[in-house]
Amino acid sequence: MGTKFTQVFIRTAGLYQLDVPTCLSFCYKIRLVFVPLSKVQGFPMNSLKITFKLIVAAAVANAFQGTSGSHQWVAPTASDLRSPCPGLNTLANHGYLPRNGRNISVPMLLDAALEGFNVGADAIIQAAKVGLLSGDAPTTLDLNALALHNLVEHDVSLSRGDLFVTGDNLHFNETIFSTLANSNPGKDYYDTTSMAGVMDARLAISLATNPQITNTPKEINVRIRESSFVLSVMGNLTSGVAPKEFV
Ligand code: HEM
Numbered sequence: 705m706g707t708k709f710t711q712v713f714i715r716t717a718g719l720y721q722l723d724v725p726t727c728l729s730f731c732y733k734i735r736l737v738f739v740p741l742s743k744v745q746g747f748p749m750n751s752l753k754i755t756f757k758l759i760v761a762a763a764v765a766n767a768f769q770g771t772s773g774s775h776q777w778v779a780p781t782a783s784d785l786r787s788p789c790p791g792l793n794t795l796a797n798h799g800y801l802p803r804n805g806r807n808i809s810v811p812m813l814l815d816a817a818l819e820g821f822n823v824g825a826d827a828i829i830q831a832a833k834v835g836l837l838s839g840d841a842p843t844t845l846d847l848n849a850l851a852l853h854n855l856v857e858h859d860v861s862l863s864r865g866d867l868f869v870t871g872d873n874l875h876f877n878e879t880i881f882s883t884l885a886n887s888n889p890g891k892d893y894y895d896t897t898s899m900a901g902v903m904d905a906r907l908a909i910s911l912a913t914n915p916q917i918t919n920t921p922k923e924i925n926v927r928i929r930e931s932s933f934v935l936s937v938m939g940n941l942t943s944g945v946a947p948k949e950f951v
Contacts, residue, residue: 775799775820787847788857788864788874791933795820796847805847810836821937831856831926848874858923860910862902862931868916883909884934884951894951896944899931 741747775798780786785805786793792813795801800820801808813832817823835856836842838849851857851874859866863881867873883905888898910917932944939946 778803780805785846785848786874787850788861789847789850790863790876791817791821791937792847792850801847807841807844808847809844823933823937827929827933854918854923856926858926859914859917859919860903860906860923860927862906862934866910866914866917869910869914880906888948892949893939893945893947894935895946896935899935899944903927903931 738749742749777797778799780793780797780803784796784803786796787805792801795816796803796805798820800816801812810829810832813835814825814829817828818825835845835850838852838855839845853867853873857864857867857873859868861873861880862884863876864873865871865877865880870877884894884899884902887902887905888894891898894902907919910919934951935944935946938950
């Protein structure tokens with residue numbers, strides 16, 4: 705790789721916060737356009753470069769609208785409803801789901817997961833449909849109703865207490881979450897090995913403290929899916945490695 709290309713690569717990655725594979729393919733494509741044009745006598749390369757930078761900046765700003773615009777993060781108000789699911793709460797806090805957390809249909813859940821997390825219907829349709837049984841409305845749900853114990857909500861969570869032990873299976877519980885937060889010490893990421901250790905540790909705590917624990921294959925299956933969500937949605941789908949700062 706030439707020095708010029710390396711410089712452009714490093715500058716582009718830094719400027720637009722792109723990961724290495726994305727940035728590499730991006731820089732190669734740009735090179736395919738820029739190099740031939742630069743050989744055309746009198747071609748206005750400078751104005752092309754400025755136009756190009758403006759287009760990329762607009763695209764990056766669009767991709768990061770999670771921090772501004774209609775998908776800006778806004779804390780829920782006292783009357784907004786939230787669930788025991790950190791994924792759905794995040795989608796509501798960013799306005800991919802109604803910010804009030806009410807009257808949410810299955811298609812709304814599927815669209816929000818796709819738009820907000822790039823998670824397809826196949827991964828969540830089961831939970832979304834079962835979730836409808838949490839309330840009386842025939843085709844919609846309210847987020848807080850999802851705390852209904854042993855429907856989708858279960859014991860041995862990563863971030864919520866067991867209902868029988870704490871009386872609160874809805875809100876984030878820092879003590880419970882510390883098992884995950886303190887895992888994989890010395891590394892700045894979580895991976896499948898560390899997550900399996902966390903799942904084991906959380907189960908041991910619930911078995912020791914919750915005489916009413918429900919731990920059937922159904923709950924085990926749901927917990928595995930949710931732990932996989934942490935690693936894949938907040939990290940890399942293929943390697944299962946998620947930076948700690950994103951979780
Ligand atoms: C892309 C979409 C989703 C993501 C990324 C996501 C992620 C997660 C994660 C990581 C947990 C584990 C929390 C913990 O153990 O403390 C969880 C729990 C939960 N999720 Fe989701 N989820 C998604 C979609 C859904 C859907 C569609 C439903 C149902 C309508 C749902 C309902 C729940 C419930 C009720 C819990 C609480 C389980 C418990 O810990 O007791 N989630 N979700």
